[in-house]
Amino acid sequence: MSKQTAEQATAAGAEEQSSPDVATQPDKVDLATLQRDRDAAKERQKSRLGGLETETLIELYRQMILIRRFEEKAAEVYSAGKIGGFCHLYIGQEAVAVGTLSALRKDDYVITSYREHGHALAKGMTPESVMAELYGKATGCSKGKGGSMHMFDKSLNFLGGHGIVGGQIPLGTGAAFASKYQGTDQVTLCFFGEAAVNQGAFHESLNMAQLWKLPCIYICENNQYGMGTSLERAMSLRDISKKASAYEMASEFVDGMDVLAVREATARAVERARKDYLPTLLEIRTYRFMGHSMSDPGNYRTRAEIEKYQERDPIKLFSASLREEKIADEKLLKEIDAEVRKQVEESVRFAEESPYPAPEELYTDIYANPIDPSARKL
Numbered sequence: 001m002s003k004q005t006a007e008q009a010t011a012a013g014a015e016e017q018s019s020p021d022v023a024t025q026p027d028k029v030d031l032a033t034l035q036r037d038r039d040a041a042k043e044r045q046k047s048r049l050g051g052l053e054t055e056t057l058i059e060l061y062r063q064m065i066l067i068r069r070f071e072e073k074a075a076e077v078y079s080a081g082k083i084g085g086f087c088h089l090y091i092g093q094e095a096v097a098v099g100t101l102s103a104l105r106k107d108d109y110v111i112t113s114y115r116e117h118g119h120a121l122a123k124g125m126t127p128e129s130v131m132a133e134l135y136g137k138a139t140g141c142s143k144g145k146g147g148s149m150h151m152f153d154k155s156l157n158f159l160g161g162h163g164i165v166g167g168q169i170p171l172g173t174g175a176a177f178a179s180k181y182q183g184t185d186q187v188t189l190c191f192f193g194e195a196a197v198n199q200g201a202f203h204e205s206l207n208m209a210q211l212w213k214l215p216c217i218y219i220c221e222n223n224q225y226g227m228g229t230s231l232e233r234a235m236s237l238r239d240i241s242k243k244a245s246a247y248e249m250a251s252e253f254v255d256g257m258d259v260l261a262v263r264e265a266t267a268r269a270v271e272r273a274r275k276d277y278l279p280t281l282l283e284i285r286t287y288r289f290m291g292h293s294m295s296d297p298g299n300y301r302t303r304a305e306i307e308k309y310q311e312r313d314p315i316k317l318f319s320a321s322l323r324e325e326k327i328a329d330e331k332l333l334k335e336i337d338a339e340v341r342k343q344v345e346e347s348v349r350f351a352e353e354s355p356y357p358a359p360e361e362l363y364t365d366i367y368a369n370p371i372d373p374s375a376r377k378l
């Protein structure tokens with residue numbers, strides 16, 4: 001199994017960038033040569049941007065910008081007191097959700113933690129249903145009863161939004177088991193933070209997935225902090241991808257600021273899961289630019305550290321590549337941004353105009369109901 005350490009990945013990236021293009025200079029210009037050169041140039045361009053069509057590349061950019069603008073707006077309305085409860089933002093990590101989910105089929109499963117607005121949008125949930133859920137409105141994806149940490153959409157096989165650290169790892173493993181048991185070729189993407197890796201549930205799940213050959217892709221979004229605790233202070237083995245070797249599982253380390261690298265690594269894991277029912281652990285190294293939640297004072301790290309990572313802002317990096325490779329110019333990128341901002345504004349209007357759940361809804365869609373006498377009969 002190919003596996004890179006952080007250093008190898010950086011070195012490989014530098015090497016790739018420094019390799020010069022070989023300009024071929026034909027002695028005599030003829031149409032066939034011109035066409036061949038044009039094709040070769042096209043191929044070179046394609047290979048630099050993952051061999052993807054312009055339309056796909058623009059869509060990846062649009063999704064990342066949508067998540068960024070959505071989260072900025074969520075922060076704004078939260079600060080204005082319009083959203084209650086917890087709110088964990090995803091700003092800085094957009095390339096992970098967009099890169100991974102773009103390598104999936106529509107009917108594949110996704111399950112994640114409480115930092116999930118980005119995954120929900122990338123899986124295809126509308127900004128309206130996510131924003132209305134943040135507002136606790138009846139039109140939200142969980143009918144306003146879940147809030148920020150509990151986005152779900154059964155029709156998209158988006159299995160949520162879970163608040164217990166690591167709690168979704170056995171659940172994702174179960175979804176993968178179900179696919180294999182039912183003989184489908186669906187795969188499950190199971191996301192969690194690096195702090196969840198110290199939980200027993202992570203180890204039990206990986207052991208079972210490898211032993212039973214389950215089509216589960218475990219995605220550790222290593223943003224380097226669990227609340228205010230840095231990885232260095234909490235973990236003896238910090239190269240998380242290495243932990244897979246304890247279970248003889250395939251694994252890869254991925255640069256989480258590079259949306260195409262994320263997509264490619266996920267595609268390799270998806271192929272393994274879909275064809276051979278084999279799990280993979282991906283450690284995707286990223287960084288959250290905002291606090292753990294909206295109430296985080298952030299006194300465990302310096303502004304300089306945040307700024308250092310912001311130089312590798314995944315959206316900035318990808319838009320630079322798009323411009324460099326002439327996939328999009330500044331004007332087009334600005335138009336996409338303006339369109340997305342309008343879409344996000346519309347989701348706020350929708351959420352604000354939506355009703356709160358009716359009082360009768362208090363006891364619907366819940367597991368335990370100690371108050372409703374009819375439930376006691378069960």
Ligand SMILES: Cc1ncc(C[n+]2csc(CCOP(=O)(O)OP(=O)(O)O)c2C)c(N)n1
Nearest residue numbers: 115163164165193194195196223225226227
């Ligand atoms: C079992 C459990 N223990 C503790 C908490 C409190 N808690 C909430 S988030 C968090 C940190 C998790 O960090 P990480 O897994 O790295 O995810 P990130 O927040 O960085 O996305 C903790 C300890 C919890 N929700 N569940």
Ligand SMILES: [Mg+2]
Nearest residue numbers: 193194225226
């Ligand atoms: Mg973390």
